[in-house]
Amino acid sequence: MATKKTTTAKPRAKATTASAAKDREHLGTGGELHQLAGVDSPALTTAHGHPVEDDNNSLRAGDRGPTLLSDHVLREKIFHFDHERIPERVVHARGYGAHGVFENYESLSDLTRASVFATAGKKTETFVRFSTVAGNLGSFDLARDVRGFATKFYTDEGNWDLVGNNIPVFFIQDAVKFPDLVHSVKEEPDRGFPQAQSAHDTFWDFASLMPESTHMTLWQMSDRAIPRSFRMMQGFGVHTFRFLDAAGASTFVKFHWTPVLGMQSVVWNEAVKINGADPDFHRRDLFDAITAGDFPQWELGVQVFDDAFADEFDFDVLDATKIIPEELVPVRPVGMMTLNRVVDNVFAEIEQVAFMTQNVPPGIDFSNDPLLQGRNFSYLDTQLKRLGSTNFSQLPVNAPRCPVAHFQRDGHMQTSTQPGRAAYEPNSFTGADRGPREVGPEGHVPFPAPVEGVTRRVRSESFADHYSQARQFWISQTDVEQDHIVDAYVFELGKCDVLAIRQRMVANLRNVDETLATRIADGLRMRLPDPSPAAAPLVETEPSAALSILANAKETFEGRKLGVLVGDGATAAAVSRLTKGVEKAGGTVDVIAVAVGGATLSDGSTLEADHAVAGAPSVLFDAVAVVTGPDGGSALADEPAARDFLTDAFTHFKVIGLAGDTDALVAAAGLDGKLDDACLPVGTAAEGKAFVARLAGPRKWDRSLTA
Known part of the structure; x- marks a missing residue:
């Protein structure tokens, strides 16, 4: 095997044209040349800076012989790969x-x-x-x-x-209850599922047995x-x-x-x-x-x-x-x-x-x-x-940006070189002007809170009220938000196989609000159980507007996204007006078509799409619009993904814009006779302006989905 020569004792930073030619000669015409350092590429090295001759073949004894233990490049590469994943967080991993x-x-x-x-x-x-x-x-x-x-x-x-x-x-x-909480909500150990969900028996078993979790x-x-x-x-x-x-x-x-x-x-x-x-x-x-x-x-x-x-x-x-x-x-x-x-x-x-x-x-x-x-x-x-x-x-992401001084030394992964003879405090070697010294009151001084009482394992009686603030949260929600809470409890408790768990949780919720518990019981088609004993009497609380998302909704489309489904024959002006209006309002626009190649506009030009509709359902957008021409409307109606795009947007109470011949798509989506005042025309400049203004408002929460 030929040996490459260098003209300097220093590791090369870049390969010369001549050396690159030698590399090609060395590997032959079948070599993976993209791995080689060319004129404008740095040389591949080991983690310790040693230039790597060949990163595609391990060191062998002969052409087909065993791999040699002396191949330090291979050993380092595999060693790092084997250890490149650290244990993920027990919680907050994602x-x-x-x-x-x-x-x-x-x-x-x-x-x-x-x-x-x-x-x-x-x-x-x-x-x-x-x-x-x-x-x-x-x-x-x-x-x-x-x-x-x-x-x-x-x-x-x-x-x-x-x-x-x-x-x-x-x-x-x-x-002390944190391990129990996490073990209950994680996948059940005897089956390894469900993943990333609380909708299963062990979580609600824990929650129903720990009334403090109710809020x-x-x-x-x-x-x-x-x-x-x-x-x-x-x-x-x-x-x-x-x-x-x-x-x-x-x-x-x-x-x-x-x-x-x-x-x-x-x-x-x-x-x-x-x-x-x-x-x-x-x-x-x-x-x-x-x-x-x-x-x-x-x-x-x-x-x-x-x-x-x-x-x-x-x-x-x-x-x-x-x-x-x-x-x-x-x-x-x-x-x-x-x-x-x-x-x-x-x-x-x-x-x-x-x-x-x-x-x-x-x-x-x-x-x-x-x-x-x-x-x-x-x-x-x-x-x-x-x-x-x-x-x-x-580690850089954890390192303080202020000066750091201490006598902690050595240990695994030590990356700093700490000079000096003394690694203890107090000492007489570092001197007042060298080693770190205590700063007294300038340091972190904890509050001198008085501590008294006997040592014992006990929960303060002042922690005993588990339901009053849960009730305050419930009565602070709008009707729409209360509906969502009920639906969520019904879904989650409906995933519990053990009837006693469902009963115990609803019994706890009777201490929060009778209507809440009754609606959940009805959704589960179960008998309303007796209320569970409460450890403390309910404290009357007033609704708090700060606890509701909808009551604090900001009238804006800033930071939101409009998805515009464009069919063949659409006018460029309609799409352009929507884009400019939304961007002026602080939002963004994605263009969607049957194919990612785009749609043919009325003037014969092609408008490229950001997404194909099959890969960009309306759930990815805060609001949607459909802009098409006579032929494009019928073509969209024949596309299942386009029908779902419009149906889901309507079902999710979103504001919808329509321009061109969309009747066929509306009918195919099952929305004939259902369109409401949040389904707006966007074909003209005035209509587009009104549509963009409406985007700043809330969803159409009172939309009828059954008419």
């Missing part, structure tokens, strides 16, 4: 994230010494990871599930991890659990934290993220079909928005209250199954987060990012919430298991 920046509105020095809130206009780098909870890494995006909303602030006093969800309450009150299940069965987009869902810190000012004075605080685009969800039938058409719907939406320069934004708000309020409040502020109604403690906006950069590598950033609730800078501290206290232990333990080393904080 996630996606992006980089951004948080800009503070005004100084909060009256509340906290945290530097992130120190001055008006201060900017702090962030990284956010959104996720589902129950599903594995390969599950789908639109599961009915809680969504994780975890934000890492790279502050100049260390990382702050605000590890929250898109729902402000949780299933349990004490972290959370109301949220879970609501439209909050099937958001339209990460960009259109709220986020919450869930727990009660503390702010500490420069003097050490404490106030309680709860954190809220509010999307600038407003809240929006899909209906369940849409979610099911989206999962089939595009299981990556949420991550694709976030990626597309950021790369298009349509940067998502959330406003951070805080609810701040003192011990006097906490003592007078009807519920315990340390109970993670409860909220503080915004009518009692308004949310104060404090800053804006903008996600403006996608990741360069999903594994290095989204998968290796490590969030830990105990990561708080000076000025932010913990309360005695028992669920939060348990999370503070669990998250560190989890990262050690997943990332394999105590040095995971040196």
